[in-house]
Amino acid sequence: MRITCAVAVLAAANLLNNWLARGPAMYVVICVTTTAVLLLIARWDGLTRADLGLDAVAVRRGLRWAPVLVGIVLLVLLVLLAVPAGREAFRDARATDLSLGRMLWGALVRVPFGTVLLEETAFRGVLWAMIRRRHGAAWATGVSSLLFGLWHLMPSRGINRSNAAVASAFGDGPGGVAPTVAVAIVATALAGVVLCELRRRSGSLIAPMTLHWAVNGLSYALAWSAARWWLDG
Template identity: 45%
Template sequence: MAALATVNVAEHVLRGTFWLGPLAAVALLAFARWSGLSWSQLGLHPDRLRSGLRWGIGATAVIATAYLIGVFLPLTKPAFLDARYHLGVSGALFSAFVLIPTSTILLEEVAFRSVLWGMLARHATTWRALMVSSALFGLWHILPSLHLAAANHGIANAVRGAGSAANTLVVVGVVAFTALGGVVAGELRRRSGSLLASMGMHWATNGLGVLFGVLAWRLGH
């Protein structure tokens, strides 16, 4: 947890730390193996790859459908108007298929649904491992949420009128939402026995979010 906290702060304070995520993921896996966790306990056993792929594709399809509907509905469209993703097509593709998978998803899935999950499962039930890892996953997103209201039109509209409490509401909401997402991702990992399932859901949420964000900007307000 100390290592994760250090990485979390470094990624949001320092510049040019895109390499830190993959490096930390490899270090965490090396530590887990040195600690005696098997590939199966880490959700990385080859025998479960096919199952993980099936669940991951299914989750991606569900999220893609929800995004496709949401980007055209006036009520939900502002949520896709995020200034961080007001990109050109090439920038969006690079972000969705290179930057997000390597700098975000790889580290977060290895950290929370692989290594931390495996460590917790040694001393607790699967249910407790799911709840604790998901709660910590939510807390992991405190720093990224600090300036979210200024970047996202939908969130800005939701907290308009809240005054000085607006930023606190955004942070609490993001932590709760990502913790819930952690529960879903963890359940996918549990049911499939593979980290691929939760990675698929995670990529669909973030990567497709960028692509549909570009579509929303091109459709106009």
Template identity: 40%
Template structure:
């Protein structure tokens, strides 16, 4: 159990460095390979598909939950986009610089089959189950959520350059440090929510779809608003 936990953490550290520093251009491939490696570690450790939230009995309820989650996220963004005060948060200059093909690829392929697939499998599937096997479900939720928060340290280093974030945090080292701390806390808390959804639904699909839809739809909406503001 200890060996499996350490193995999972080592894989995640290496993947994080590959995706954010060493081999960014191979992001999707790295995510897919890492997902397979993590599942192999879990199965080698004796975990069942049910413990991972991937057994066949969980597919139907998981898909129903996923559809409901996707609809809720789409509704949330539709409401937020209709509120003038909320639109500033969508003004991300990095998104505006991308073409529509890049946005379409990132929203429909890179995020769902790269980011969401890997992170759901890693944190709400394998790490949660490995820790829960030895120390119980609450410990699994805590460990996987803390790990999920620290997983976002490298990606968060440039988040304060987002136009919306810069309006609040400013620029410079202090802004970067604040951005990292807030991101770790925020994603750690989100990790708890994802784990709870995983437990309530009994399936890995709903938290995966929730993550993919929040990021994917959010990116598309940010791009649309940022481009509109840029062209005014």
């Protein structure tokens, strides 16, 4: 019952963010509000801060992981940017067409306090803990990662039109939408497995939050910067 309620809340938030949200501030408001509701459901289910990986010990442990994770992600992104074959991934209109202020808002507000806060609290925090208590860590990772993949169905519909690498692989027309969405769901489900395993091994929700922000936020900033100072055209 409570897991179903959490999934229903997430489904409603997904619809609001992809169909009804107007402007970047509304997206953050929806994400923060949904996070609060999910935490209330977690409390209703009897979960503690320790269960969610958010007690004092877990936070300290996660903060020790943070600089290592950010450093690894930054190194990988810089290597990709330095290799001609990897640069196409940085040609993404969702970041490159923004002003400096909008880019900073995206990397420092929208991503951490919108995307990361909600998705990590939901999929590696509340749902993972609820399912683990009932069925064990393997089921928790599998189910939450599958739901994480499906969560990206709607937002991935336009990637083949905004990202040069995806357009090159699948085409930027209507025919490229279905394969792009399918690959996005699989890729994000696999990413969910990695994030769940990081959550399990670190014992902290801060660790997957940090990795998630590093991948999204640094990619955002580097795509914007590279379009102006590195990439041709």
